[in-house]
Amino acid sequence: MKSKGISLVLCMVMALSGFFTGGYVTADTAHASSGIVKTNKEMRGLWLAFCDFKNVGLYKKSEDQFRKNINKILKRAKKNKCNAVFFHVRAFDDAVWRTSSFNASEYIVGKSKAKKKASDAYKYDPLKIVCESADKYDLELHAWMNPYRITHSKYYNPKYKASRSRVLKVIRELSRYDIDGIHFDDYFYHSQGGYVKSRAGKAKRVSAKPKYKRKQVNKLVKAAYKLCHKKKLTFGISPQGNYDNDMADGADVKTWLSKTGYVDYLVPQIYWTDNWGSGGKTKMFTSRLNQFSKLNKQPDKIRMYIGLALYRCGYYQSDDRGWNKRNTNMKIQVKKIRKSKYRARGVNGFILFEAENLYQDRCAKELANLKTILQ
Numbered sequence: 001m002k003s004k005g006i007s008l009v010l011c012m013v014m015a016l017s018g019f020f021t022g023g024y025v026t027a028d029t030a031h032a033s034s035g036i037v038k039t040n041k042e043m044r045g046l047w048l049a050f051c052d053f054k055n056v057g058l059y060k061k062s063e064d065q066f067r068k069n070i071n072k073i074l075k076r077a078k079k080n081k082c083n084a085v086f087f088h089v090r091a092f093d094d095a096v097w098r099t100s101s102f103n104a105s106e107y108i109v110g111k112s113k114a115k116k117k118a119s120d121a122y123k124y125d126p127l128k129i130v131c132e133s134a135d136k137y138d139l140e141l142h143a144w145m146n147p148y149r150i151t152h153s154k155y156y157n158p159k160y161k162a163s164r165s166r167v168l169k170v171i172r173e174l175s176r177y178d179i180d181g182i183h184f185d186d187y188f189y190h191s192q193g194g195y196v197k198s199r200a201g202k203a204k205r206v207s208a209k210p211k212y213k214r215k216q217v218n219k220l221v222k223a224a225y226k227l228c229h230k231k232k233l234t235f236g237i238s239p240q241g242n243y244d245n246d247m248a249d250g251a252d253v254k255t256w257l258s259k260t261g262y263v264d265y266l267v268p269q270i271y272w273t274d275n276w277g278s279g280g281k282t283k284m285f286t287s288r289l290n291q292f293s294k295l296n297k298q299p300d301k302i303r304m305y306i307g308l309a310l311y312r313c314g315y316y317q318s319d320d321r322g323w324n325k326r327n328t329n330m331k332i333q334v335k336k337i338r339k340s341k342y343r344a345r346g347v348n349g350f351i352l353f354e355a356e357n358l359y360q361d362r363c364a365k366e367l368a369n370l371k372t373i374l375q
Helices: 007-012 063-079 126-136 161-174 210-230 243-248 284-295 329-337 355-359 361-371
Strands: 043-048 084-090 140-145 181-184 234-237 303-308 347-353
Touching: 043 140, 043 303, 043 355, 063 126, 063 355, 084 126, 126 140, 140 161, 161 210, 181 210, 210 234, 210 243, 243 284, 284 303, 284 329, 303 329, 329 347, 329 361, 355 361
Parallel strands: 043 084, 043 347, 084 140, 140 181, 181 234, 303 347
Antiparallel strands: none
């Protein structure tokens, strides 16, 4: 904290140890002029997504119940050796905090109450309670948001200043809370339904070249980075694990990892094993890890954490047999990202997707095996 230093399908899309000589940035070490200050701390994060809220007991709860259940899930995160939680505060242009600027989240209060402003719908402040719980369990807390998404098929158009201003307003409001950073998900120019200038506007399809899309998105990314550093918050983005898709959809990971003023860290979602493909012989995890880590031209300033697919553990998948073949996928992947060549490229940790899996039997052996290499 500052003082210390979907359904499964909906979420899917989003969806190193202390000897490392580098380390990841915290709210206390971030400053725009010099970037990351090195520490020996490995990122061991957990995404707590909007689609987890019901299953972990945060949906339609009294203040006491909400507090009890957020304590329960964060205690479990700590027990599994996590040191940071990425909490979904804004999934659909909504707010999981008390504010008169945005509507409440239906994943906290239900559909009918979500039509009201968050200041009216909430009888207590959910984010304030999450901050207190994270502090109790000595976990960093990063506020995770989808910058443009309004519904699953309707987005704000990144080219408009109004779209950027709306997201920056969110960051200003969130900076009043005891959080460590702001975290963007990978929804940029992904919409199939269309884009709007204002929430009430009619959605229109956007036909634009990838270069144009990246240019528009980067206006917000640069502004968000600048504002976060002004507020002493770290700023990072979690793009898809498919580089070509990222660049086509406006997620300019190449620029973000080669120039200053965009991100403090990047979290590619590498949600495959090394037994990918119909024959199970394609080393997809390793190839994507190589690809993304090589893009980082500033490993002394920009950290890279790897998004790991805890949610896929224990399932038989014909196109990626590793998930059902063994119960050591998380352990194997973390050991791999700790290798010296990746450390040298700025890789220093991981984030698990997603929180509800901490309660699921099919993930229990994976978590137990991973825990053996986490001190």
